[in-house]
Amino acid sequence: MKRTKWWAMLVALVLIAASCGGSDDGDDTAAGGEDAAESTDESADDESEDGDATDDEDTTDEGEGGDDAGAAGDIATDIGVDDEVIRIGYNADLSGLFAPLVLQIIEATEVYWEGVNEAGGIGGRMVEPVILDNAYDVPKHLENHEILSGEGAEGVVMIGQSTGSPHTAATSDLLVEDDLAALPLSWYSGWGDEAIGKNVFEVQTNYCLESMNGMTHMSETHGTNVAIISFPGEYGQDGAQGAKLAAEALGLNVVFDGEGAVVPGSDQTPVITEIVNSDADVVWATVNPGTLAEIMGGAIQQGFQGQWSGNSPTYNFQLLASDLGPALDQFYTHSTYTALWNTDDTPGMTEVVEAMRERRPDAPVSDVYLIGWINGIIVQTILEQAVENGDLTRAGVLAAANEVSVDLKGLAPNQTWAGDWNDFVVRESYVYDIDSSLLTPEGTVSDEGAGTGFSLIDGPFVSETAANHEFSSACFVAE
Amino acid sequence: MDRIKGFNPFTSIGSSALTVFIAAVVLFLINRAIFETTVLVQTLAKALGLGAVYAIVALGFVLIFKATQVVNFAQGGLAMVGALFLSFLAVDEHIPFTTIQNPLIGIGPSWFGWGLSVLVALVFAALLGLVIERIVIRPMIGQPLFSVAIITLGMEAFLRTFANDSVRVQLRPLGIPWGTGGFTLGGTVGDNGITTGGAFVAWSYVAAVITAAVAFVAVFLFYRSRMGVAMRAVAFDQEAAMANGINVGLVFAIAWAAGAVLATIGGIYATQPPIAQTGAVQIETQFIAFRTLPAVILGGLDSVQGALVGGLIIGLAEISAGQYLSQFSGQLGAGYPLIVPYVVMIIGLLVRPYGIFGTPEVRRV
Amino acid sequence: MYRRPHMFTSYASEAKILSSTTQRVAMAVGLTVLVLMPFDLPVINQLPFIRFLGDSDWLRPVSTVLVFVIAAIGLNILAGVAGQVSLGHGFFMGVGAYSAAFLGGDATATVYGHGLPIWIWLPGAGVGAALVGMLIAPIAVRLRGLYLAIVTLGLVFIGIHLGNTDWGRRFAGDPGLGRDFPTLDIRLWKEENPLVSVSDDGQWLWFDAATNQKSYLVLLAIMLVMVLLAKNIVRSRTGRALQAIRDRDIAAEVMGIAEFRYKVIAFAISSFFAGVGGALFASLVGKLPASEWDLFLSVEFVAILLIGGLGSITGTIFGTIFVVLGPLLIEQATRWLDRQTESEGIFGILADTVLTEGPGDFGPVSTGTQSPGWPLNVFDWNVALYGVLIIVFLIFEPLGLYGIWLNIKSYFQRWPFSY
Structure with missing residues (x-):
């Protein structure tokens, strides 16, 4: 009796171990033969290698294997991009405190990428979101960041979403080290400050x-x-x-x-x-x-x-x-700081509502889909700019992010990060009246009349105080 | 037990400090009663409401502890799951022949249907308690106390996942008929029909107090019955009880079923004033169990009357500190009511290490 | 076997840390592996388990294990050796982390910091926590069992509250963003270029090493020192006194062991380890808000102890591996299962039953990200599975991993008479 017990445990442990060891093989198979060879190479001189050297080596690889879309040949790439896919990292809270909201945000982002991929992807490459759960925990967020910023099968070209302020702050130096751009799910006014978040690109009004x-x-x-x-x-x-x-x-x-x-x-x-x-x-x-x-x-x-x-x-x-x-x-x-679900007829709103109805007809109504959708638009615009510049490396994407101007089609004020903090910071916001006659709490996105109980009072508008505010540091200096 | 007879620094300092403190509080309350009667009445009503909820949840802890010597850390998960049963029955399924809807949207609440839903939900909760006891706790009889405690923590992680998952985007209404409403003692009625200046008493305070009274009377009566005596015997000495032909397994089952039912009731009240205002299950609902722990410990882990007294003391301390010390927020730190229960508990334990009514452990060489 | 495993001829030989040749060899091999783990050396990178550490994804979790081992050993001395279970270990870790930040961190407009080198802030963190532990011990000594556990749980809430107050913020930084903690760089004093740089990639002796690899090695060294220290405390006069108190306090007192004094010592030692562990943990993460030193952290350590086995330092190490790496392994397993849906055979069938790919599928776990609700999304599934794993494990083997280890060990020791 006693003996069977621990033998069984041993077997169980071995099984777990096997699944873990097996996962590496799985990655390789999924990525195809060529990649498998490449990733072994990479892991052999992992970390010890200089970033630039990797660039060159990979670019050569691309050149040799570049039998895909014609565009692929002239574009510099490093980690997270190959001839077929562009990987974008999402380090999001999917089981923690904010999971209910973040799951919906990510769901809308996925819907967005499904649409983009069906329309032919970005520069002929399919977008593959790598979604990891940070459980709203700083150490876990960092562990995920290692995976996303690494050069393995889940290394990405940019961080599409980074949930939470302490989490994003804990990675902000690492982002600079790895030349990664990140969009935070946090609207702290300090992100515009280069000293706090150089590679953190705040979206919308703080x-x-x-x-x-x-x-x-x-x-x-x-x-x-x-x-x-x-x-x-x-x-x-x-x-x-x-x-x-x-x-x-x-x-x-x-x-x-x-x-x-x-x-x-x-x-x-x-x-x-x-x-x-x-x-x-x-x-x-x-x-x-x-x-x-x-x-x-x-x-x-x-x-x-x-x-x-x-x-x-x-x-x-x-x-x-x-x-x-x-x-x-x-x-x-x-x-x-964004328009709300189905409250107006702007082209952007029509697109997101139609896409959600087509791809997730049973999803409950929610305003936060717009956040995920806007995130998709922004990331796509940045990547397209990078493709245009001919540089899909991490540094190239970062540079593209610093020069794009994103048209959000009426979903929110347009966004850019070019120039000085005080020039690009978004100052408009919206105010909505709450109207319970417009609420259908159990409604799904497919319901024509389903709403979240808002009617627009004003927006996007900017007050005189906000228009005149000059940022030299965050409004609240946290450190 | 005390090594040095006559003087024990902790008991002496603790009890004299306590006497001075209690005297100061009483003087202060008399002062308030004279100068600001409405605020005092309102504060006491709120404190009583909170204390009653604490007492109910604490009773769940105590019943389970007395029977199985386990502090059930999954009580919060049970509270949430139980309340979700109610939400499912009362709001989603409108159980048999009644229509209950969210008060906001239209048709008024039906008391009968809601009451029925509550009963069914409590039965479900009891069944869940039985299942957990049978599958997870029974095999652990005789194992170290803290191993079982960690098992209940694993249980909590499991339950919480499913519960959080079904809360969806944060709120699951319970269709409670009295909502956040209440009545006002004194005060003047303004033009808009809203009373100002009086002492507000929410119906939920009244309901919680009545529920607590019923629960405690039921438990006291139960302990007088044959089964109750068996339960007390098991609490006193498991082996001896077994040797005397008591079905210990049955006792365990009853305790866990009762514990789950009380947790559910606590979970339902945790959606209402004074704890929350939404009348809906939220992720925060499960925290009621952790908030209750100081009350359990202060009253004594193995004492039914301790649960009542501990709950009321902690409720009173938390609410009146919140009300009367609010202008000192700067010095005490924002959110100080959160730690008031723990501070009261620690002071209480300095004077009585096993809680107010707890049984001291007999120490033999 | 040619010798009797449990026969000792002197007290000294019984108290030896490594009493048999097998153990010494195992320890030597183990240490070599631990040291070489982070590097992609020719032979090592072919080994299935060790190889993955060459990939930096795993280095951070494994480094976390090293840090948690230090803190967990502290709790083990208090709970396992002296019998006082505390749910406030996270609080003492926090005290250590902020002592370290106060001594070794950089001052800014909003937080204190003196920029002192690691050989001051690391012991300082331990001493700071130990002093706070000694302040609290007199209260704790009066309480026993669950009462003590829940009072110490109160410390966690009080600690986070203090971190939120105006003066607490001078130590802990902003409640939302937290503050920066000192790096592991080894300096003689406050000089610009560290003697041994840990926080930057670069040359170390004759090989290149990345930050992760360097901090892994530094943490490994500190952990080994702390484990040795703990082993020695346990087998010293103090350790024996604490064990006597755990087994029967009155009997210990009758034998002339000053219960009060030794319980205070136990708290001080435990808090010292917690403080060092907390400081290293904070340093490893780099930036933390005060709310991270919460109840769940404390509970994690109690879980480590019980899963590993109370009172055993080897068990603590096993337990930490289980608790820290368990969720990651589950995550990996789920992702691996996800990739098996297409494959034939038993795993393909398993994947088909468990996973839901789209409408019309009825598995309990949805593969995509989707709003909460049934089927569960993968992330909730991982949490639930971990909860179940803990339950099943403890029901199965209440003595923890150490119990399993003992069984295996005695099986071979008694060979060929094992049963």
Whole structure:
């Protein structure tokens, strides 16, 4: 009895081991004979080799085997690109705190690439997203980064999405070392600062400018006594700083300054008490949906009558289907940096809605598909620019990212990273009214009438404060 | 047990500090009762609501611990899965002959249908508890305490995955009929029909207090019954109980079923004021179990009345610290209510190392 | 066998770390392999298991194992040797990490740092954590079993809260982004060019080495020193006293072992290891927010201990490998299974049953990324599978990997009379 036990365990361990060892073979087979030889070469002098030498060697390889599309011959490539595929890395939170949202974002990105590949790919090469799960954990994110930045079968030419601020910050030096460009899923105003994120290409309006726009709108429509609440740290305090800058510029009266006062997971009584006592007209919140519900619900129960708004993602349309729905409908205004699901008829919107209906007809409605889709457009534009430049190496893609101008077809303000920080930073944002009659919480993308409960008030618009803000450092200096 | 009779620095310092502290709190509360009665009433109601939820979840921990000597770290996962059963039955499936919908969208809630859904969900939860006990806990009888604790942590990871997965994009409504509503004591009614200035009491506070009362009375009565006596015997000494012909396996099963049911009830209340405001299961719902641990320990791991007292004390401490110390947020650090339960627990354990009602371990040479 | 495995003729020979020739040979071979692992040397890169370390993907997880072993040994001395289970190990690791950052990190506008070299900040991290451990020990000494576990769990929450306060941020940095930790570079003092550079690729003696390989070797060396230290503590007078307290504290007291003093010592030693481990972990990651020193980290260490086997340092190493590399292996296995769908034979069938490729397929796991819901996406599946693996493992072998190891060992030791 006892003996069979540990023998069985040994067998189990061996099986696990076999599966692991086998995975390498699997990679090689998948990549084809030529690649197998190449990857052995690479691993033999792995790490010890200088980047440039690898470039040359691989380019020669491409030349010899270049029997594919004619374009392939003249384009320099190194890691993550061969004659058939371009690999793009996604280091995303797929099982952690933000998994519900990130999974939908990634799903839309996949839909985007399916479309691109069917239309012939980029420069004759198919796009192959390499999606790894960082579980919203910094060490895991770094482990994934090793895989994506490495020269193995899962090495990529750029990082299409990097979930989370601490995670992206932990890799920002490595990105520079490896000449990798990365698009963060984080809107901290510091990413524009070369010292913090040289190779991190922030997409859309940052928290700080969004707060300025939102605060301007709220104070114009609802009153000048404002309360500001936020999480501690680079998300919350960046948003709160923006709100305060706007308050100062507009001469608003900050009746409660709760910058960094809200800690998720704790009882929110102190913040609720202070908000109720402050009797503010407007509360600007930079928190998450669950915490917003807790604070807003608590304050309204105690008779608080002010209006609320806050940075994306403080609010999530699913909250409208909860018990707090009526209060949100009455008191909340949503601020965002992209258009929302099926709220207008711009060409970009029509494309994404049609693509989702065609390829994922049963997917539930959600606004975040747009984030994934926009990500796809941006990455494609960058890669096409790189193809045009004839340089699909990592450094080439990085250079292309620094010169492109991306047309987002009305889904969000157009994006570029050319020139100076203050020139390219996106300053426009949107405000939406919340309307529960437009909400179908169980709807799928295929439903014509399915919506997420928003109607556009204004946008993309830019407030005077945001237009005049000069960045020399992040609004909230975190380090 | 104390090596030096008469003076033990920890007990003495601890208890004198505690006396001074309690006196200060009482004086402060009297002061508040005179000057700001509505706020005090509101705070006490909220504290009672939170304390009752803590007591319910703590009772689940205690029942399982008493029977099987296991601290079930999967209690949070069970809470979430149980609440999801309810969401599935009450909101998705509109179980038999009733129509229940989200209050927002239209047709009003049907109390009967919802009550029925809750009953069925609790039965499901009990079954889940039985299955877990049979498959995972039973083989571990007699194994080291902490191995079993880690097994329950593995269980938690497993349950959490499925639960998180079905929460989808963050919220699964439970269709609770009373929602976030409540009533106001005192105050003035404004033009828009909203009362201002009074003490707000949510219906969920009342419901939680009633549920806790029912649960505790039921457990006390159960312990008087034949099976209950058997349970206490098992808690006292497993081997001796077995030798006396008590079906220990059955006792284990009952304890786990009851624990899962209580976790589910806790999970349902964890979606409501004062813990959350959405009335929907979210990823955060599972944290109710970890938030309850200080209450369990403060009351005593193996004491039913300890669960009640510990829950209420922790609830009171957390809410009143949040209410009355809010202007010191700067000094105490943002989010200080999060650690109030732990601080209270540590002070409590300095005075009584086995909790208020816990049984001290008999130490033999 | 020609000798009796458990017969010793003197206490010294019984207390030897490597008591038999087999063990000494195994240790020598093992060490050689560990040292050579990161390099693509001619013979080594042909070996199936060792080869993958030449690929830098695996070096980081394996380096994490080395660091976790150090911290886990600390908990093992407290829980396995002295019998005091703590769920607050993550807290002490955090204390160590911030002591290290305070001493060795670079000061910025928002955080403290003195830029001191590694030979100050690394021991400093241990000492800092040990001092905090000694402060907390008097409270802990009064508590036992689960009460102690849950009180120490409170430390984790209190620690993260302190990291969020205004003065805590001076040590821990921004709650969102975290702060930079010192690198493993070896300097004499604060000079510009380190004596031994670890944080850059480049020449080391006569061979080229990348950052990952260098830090692996440095961590390996530190780990070996710490393991040796732990082994020696356990077999010293202190170690024996702690074991006596674990086995029956009153009996130990009657025999003249000062329970209070030794429990405080146990906390100090354990926190020292935790502090060193935490500092190295932070340094390996480079940048961490305070919220990473959380409950899950602490729980991971308790899991390491129980899976490896309480009280055994060898077991701790096994346990760490299981807990740190387990999820990665599962991930690899799932991806491998995904590639088998096309193939014939048993694995193809297995893949077909488990995986869902598209509509009309009914496996529990979906191969693509898709919104949560049924079927499970691969990532949730990996987490769930890991949970199940822990459960099955502990039901199967409650003594942990060390129990299995002992069985194997005694099987061969008793040969040909094994049963």
